Amino acid sequence: MDVVMTQAPPTEDTTAASTSAEAPAPAAAEAPTTDMPVDNTPAPSPTLYIKNLNEKIKLDVLKKSLKALFGQYGQVLEIVAHSNIRMRGQAFVVFEDQESASKALAEVQSFPLYGKPMVIQFSKSKSDVHAKKDGDFEEHHKQRLLTKEKFANEFKHKKRQQKLQAKQQALAQEQQRLMEEQQAAMLAQQQQQQALFAQQQQQNPYHPHPQYPPYGAPAGAGAPSSLPSGAAGGVPMIPDEYLPRNSILFLQNLPQESTVEAQLVSLFQQYPGFKEVRMVPGKKGIAFVEYDNEYYSAAAKTALADYQIGPEHKMKVTFARK
Numbered sequence: 001m002d003v004v005m006t007q008a009p010p011t012e013d014t015t016a017a018s019t020s021a022e023a024p025a026p027a028a029a030e031a032p033t034t035d036m037p038v039d040n041t042p043a044p045s046p047t048l049y050i051k052n053l054n055e056k057i058k059l060d061v062l063k064k065s066l067k068a069l070f071g072q073y074g075q076v077l078e079i080v081a082h083s084n085i086r087m088r089g090q091a092f093v094v095f096e097d098q099e100s101a102s103k104a105l106a107e108v109q110s111f112p113l114y115g116k117p118m119v120i121q122f123s124k125s126k127s128d129v130h131a132k133k134d135g136d137f138e139e140h141h142k143q144r145l146l147t148k149e150k151f152a153n154e155f156k157h158k159k160r161q162q163k164l165q166a167k168q169q170a171l172a173q174e175q176q177r178l179m180e181e182q183q184a185a186m187l188a189q190q191q192q193q194q195a196l197f198a199q200q201q202q203q204n205p206y207h208p209h210p211q212y213p214p215y216g217a218p219a220g221a222g223a224p225s226s227l228p229s230g231a232a233g234g235v236p237m238i239p240d241e242y243l244p245r246n247s248i249l250f251l252q253n254l255p256q257e258s259t260v261e262a263q264l265v266s267l268f269q270q271y272p273g274f275k276e277v278r279m280v281p282g283k284k285g286i287a288f289v290e291y292d293n294e295y296y297s298a299a300a301k302t303a304l305a306d307y308q309i310g311p312e313h314k315m316k317v318t319f320a321r322k
Contacts, residue, residue: 046101046130047123048093053081054114055089065113066091073107074100077129086151094127178295182245189242240318245294248320249301255310256284263309264289271300288320 048070053062063079070076070093081091095101101122110117125144131137240250249268254260264277268289273296278288291297301317309315 042122042124044098044102045122045126046095046098047125047127048095048101048105048120049090049123050093050118050120051090052116052119053089053091054116057114059083062091066093069108069111069113070095070104073104078127080127086155092123092127094129174299175295178298181298182294185242186244189244192239192242240316243319243321245298246319246322247291247294247297249289249291249297250318250320251287251289252285252316252318253313254285254287254315255313257310260309261287267304267307267309268300271303272296274300294319 050066057065059081063081066079066081067076073095075096076093077096078094079091080094081087093101093104095104105120105122108118109120112118125147126134128137128141131141251264254264261277261279264287268274268277271291273292275290275292278290280286280288289297289300291300297319301319304315305317307315307317
């Protein structure tokens with residue numbers, strides 16, 4: 001038997017424990033006092049809604065205690081309580097008549113059952129027992145299912161929103177991390193370029209005031225030199241490790257098998273933003289992989305650097321030279 005719960009559930013507590021089923025009898029002669037706020041009382045009903053119950057008590061023990069306690073005020077037809085998150089710490093007590101429920105509400109309100117003062121009010125919904133007695137159980141059952149579906153949909157929507165927010169936050173953090181990595185790489189590149197041009201100046205005293213290249217330009221750009229690029233004593237190329245970020249990755253030390261392209265596609269398409277793998281006609285052992293942007297390519301580069309693509313081939317992954 002079930003009763004629709006329209007009141008808001010209390011704070012969740014997942015600890016389980018057991019205790020005696022005997023409930024102490026409240027002092028009926030004394031007016032109850034409580035500091036806890038009580039909801040606006042709905043219309044009088046034979047069914048009472050109780051919350052703020054001790055969630056550490058086993059469900060069967062709690063039901064027996066409630067029946068023993070409220071049975072002093074009239075015939076209790078049913079105790080409805082569940083252990084799911086939405087209904088935890090709550091229960092419905094179904095009396096035979098409204099008078100018994102009213103008397104119990106007045107005298108048991110705020111009674112400390114298992115150390116927690118109960119918060120009691122009339123139920124906003126009819127119990128199954130009374131719906132059957134009144135002959136409108138079919139309509140009552142239909143409305144109850146609609147209410148349950150509404151609660152379930154709201155709960156699912158809330159969970160979806162929480163997951164979406166968590167994903168968005170994780171994505172923002174990853175983008176921030178990639179930006180910081182890019183800034184560090186660009187700074188390292190600038191320092192490398194400055195060191196290379198300082199070396200050139202020492203090797204070529206005829207140009208005491210070399211012009212440094214624009215930030216991010218290839219090594220040797222804008223710097224006068226009487227030596228050809230790559231010649232002995234000239235400016236060496238920037239190592240692959242210091243190349244600026246690029247949406248295109250350059251792969252080296254690949255196997256020469258005909259199946260390597262399919263293997264590369266399988267590897268790199270696991271990462272977001274993948275566009276294509278481009279083999280170099282006539283040149284085996286190298287390839288290019290393109291992504292939508294440099295953030296996606298950086299993530300793939302980090303994940304697959306030094307990947308063992310064959311028994312004797314450890315793949316080298318760098319940003320392509322622009």
